[in-house]
Amino acid sequence: AQTVTQSQPEMSVQEAETVTLSCTYDTSESDYYLFWYKQPPSRQMILVIRQEAYKQQNATENRFSVNFQKAAKSFSLKISDSQLGDAAMYFCAYRSALGDMRFGAGTRLTVKP
């Protein structure tokens, strides 16, 4: 079974600075998809960024980018120029080509003004 590990329960960053959230996963599959979801206090799940495993190029969405290391099974999220609105729980998730999503335990990000 696939597992997703987020080793940082909490992270803190100063506004306008950069923070990196870690995620590792375990799988024997070659085709899969990785995601970062943001969950603000409203508890809605909001897609931040996605990465297809067959793509070598790291995904980027504005201030959000990933460092995807397939051999190491690592998928970290970098948030640049952090804003107060970035404060939330961040969940890393894995989905096989045909299957359901598996989520990590989450990292609570605090942004300090």
Next chain:
Amino acid sequence: EPEVTQTPSHQVTQMGQEVILRCVPISNHLYFYWYRQILGQKVEFLVSFYNNEISEKSEIFDDQFSVERPDGSNFTLKIRSTKLEDSAMYFCASRDGRLTDTQYFGPGTRLTVL
């Protein structure tokens, strides 16, 4: 932009009662999912649904749970006899069927079992 909707936003029920949580997936999507998140814990997969049948379910999804797509738009999760430990946030998600596609989540229904 199309989005997944869920009703109600908050449901309070007595232990042992039946509840039905409703979801309207994005209209051209083919795969539907339910997840739950107990307060302070991670999101857990419950069930996936495709072509009017369950395609996969987790060990959490026991006989107390059922899903249905009663018409062309709604996707429901029924809990037959609620327990205190069923209190959680329940998320519906859908995707359009391309292998590369993302699941889009609804805003969730907070279920409180007293």
